[in-house]
Amino acid sequence: MRTAACPICKKTIRFERLSDQPFFPFCSERCKLVDLGRWIDGSYTISRELNEEELEMVEELIEEQVRRMEESEYDRSED
């Protein structure tokens, strides 16, 4: 069993293989989204500004992630 700390919430992630952790290096899709959001906010250093096309791509990616997150939460509520 290997461990790593989620860079967002610092929670310990335990896994045997990377394939067990689809959101690696994050503990969850939520933290992955937070990271993406920070990156867009400019909290992270970006070597150049994103052009309009790239921004749209990132926005679409976030929308898709949020949609999937909502769907997975719905799935869990059925357990």
Ligand SMILES: [Zn+2]
């Ligand atoms: Zn996390």
